[in-house]
Amino acid sequence: MLDIPSSVSVDVEALLAAQNHMGVCDAIEQYAPVGKPDTMTAPHFPKVAGIDSTVPPPAHTVAPASPEPAPPSSPGAPGAPGAPGAPGALIQDRLAGWVSDLTTLHELTERLARTAFMDDALHEVLRAGAALVGARRGLVVLEPADGLGPDTTVGLGLARADLGHIETVPRGATSYGRILDRTDGTGEPEVHADLLSEDGLDPRHREVAARLGYAASFALPLATDAAGRLGAAVWLYDEPAEPVERQRHLVGLYTRYATEHLARLLELERARTKSRTIAEELLPPRLPRVAGVQLAARHRTGPRGGGDWYDALPLPEGALGLTVGSVTGSGASAVAAMGRLRASLRAYAVMEGEDPVAVLSDLELLLRLTEPARSATALFAYCEPALRKIVMAGAGHSPPLVIGERRTEFVETSLSAPLGMLACWEAPSVEFSPEPGETVLIYTDGLLHRTGDPMDRAFARLHAAAAGVPRTIRNDAGAIADHVLHTVLPDGLDAADSDEDVVLLAARFE
Template structure:
């Protein structure tokens, strides 16, 4: 008689005996209920994280030195905080003094133009610009979490949002107590969305700091623009037309304004007075001193221009009497275009450079001290006879100093740039000046912020 079989259970073979030794099953995990202390720690960790993020973003913003850089940084940081991919800043200072500008993030120029076709009051930022905080009905933020589902949305706004794929927007006003309303920043979402309360709070604090920084840079930009305007007004509005010579000039002013000048003054009997110079220092006082010195030099040139040494001697005496704390470098040339002849004298100034088909060389002038450095300045004049088609280049020391090279290397770079002017450009003093300037100061160095002014004056003789 066979032994009885154990019943079969699904998934278990009852004929297989159980092992002699089995592992004791592990106990079920015990659910830990967090106490009130853990929740507090989580909140503290969140606050520390927010403060760290805010500190990093504000430090990056503080390192920006121009208005354009600051606006770009505001957009990038704001997009990260708001969780958006695109955005724009509309800068429209309420005082009307400008500058007005619109900067975009992830938006092409034509996209910004398309958004600006929306009636201002219905744009994602319009209400903030028209009714800034502090005015009746004014609010510091404007959230539109679902644009296409919004009732009463302007048809043009709906059309632009659909075309650009904008599903939602979140905007904050840019305004300070001192500067007043400056504009608005808006971040755009591809789908219906809205930043959570914690992110909104963090973004609001960042934008308040950013607006103060923008206001400072805006004031600095206005001051620079005003100083540049004053500098331009103190220099010739246009170069004169004199038979036998063609003139061109390039002038670059530093951000604080400097004391470099140039001049081209028609004189009796078809002559021409050419001068370049530089006053020590920078800022409004140096610009004012430059204006006074240049105006005095023009007067002396009219009275005794045929004697450049006398002109600079008189200028040196004036400088010692009226500007005892300053010195200046200057070069004055009495030009007779009909004879293709120049008589020039220099005071501590870099010599002119002759550029022609057969030669490129510096004019040999006597070494002399700047004006105001000695008890009495005097140096002999030099006569120069350029050939037909040759160009004489006058420049200030700022052109050499902006290269960042030692003096001898800077002079060599200037000589090489002049010698390398293509033959096709040698008949045009404007083209010669551009070629030399961009070769000596490549990659935008001629326009970059620098404490040194740059003057390059070209006179081509026919």
């Protein structure tokens, strides 16, 4: 909150200041007694959320006093103490306006600072700007000047179809288009107080404005010297109107702060996108087609990029290698480690895939020698679809789940430590045979962790989701994977940004 002194003693000709429409600080500066610096201290209003408090006089200041005031001794005269037009009342009203404006800006910028993702921040900028300029609808066009994207348009009170209509207007005829196409780098607003009465208005723009029911617009660039040009914000009025000088000043202060915040989020968004792209490129672009088995995979990457992987590798004599795993940590280093382990595991699977224990033992040795500070969990399965036979070994990984008409159960695997946790890893493999039409679901721990439940309850939720797969989709591995994912992680948890990656690999045997 603002720290404003409870009482301010001002030795100025406040009446003259009010008559000349001066601000409190301007009056203090102009009419301060010369040679008496110690007898008066001008109030100093601190910056709020990085915003300078130098704003024009509030619009709701009371009217100035009459140029011919009654004698001070007359009751009710403007100069008398307590009169409605007294200089003290004028200064108090103006000070109240300052406090109100600064408090509003403080609250709006704090709300914006709490946004961590670009889409949320753009919506917040639109809502705050609409409140400041008195508009009901608007849109933000994000188009960074460096051309690296992302380019997007977000609306307030405008449906996607409405934004589509606006985008049919020639770019040069729109307020945001003229702002984005400027080459002089100026930050002047685009104001159209009565849009439909303008003689040179583009016919398509006139048609769209009439269709959507807006009659005026006010647009500002989202640009600063430090951040460069990021885009433009436009607010739309239902009737002919335009913001007054004070509203323009306040929304200008807000958008300058908002641009700096958006610039930081833009850097984070680009870093997240690069991390996700690298992680996806290190995973299989497509799953192989192998006779006797139907494959489907689902992968969700966290915002910082994680180290979860999956793979399906055709092996000699019609065999198939299936693997999922997870590297500890997150970010670029975990993604790079995941890529190295997955590539190494593919090589080991080709050489000795029929022995999953040997494959994971070699991977353990590689991890311990090349990345001793990192650990990983992994599961490798050697499948013979023609015989419906699976030999599997796991290193600290969750057990697979078999989904069928007559059973839904976890495969009992031997307890083992993650890779890199022991001087020498080795655990016995297990062998089982899925029935025709059954699906084996292999997954990473992120699926369980994203639920937010204790592990025993998360396993129970996973089992219930698998048991509840509708009969109509049991012949489709992809539909089974989708049903399990959306049931275990409802209400968008599967798509929400999280530190936990999610991998599901479903193999349905014919």
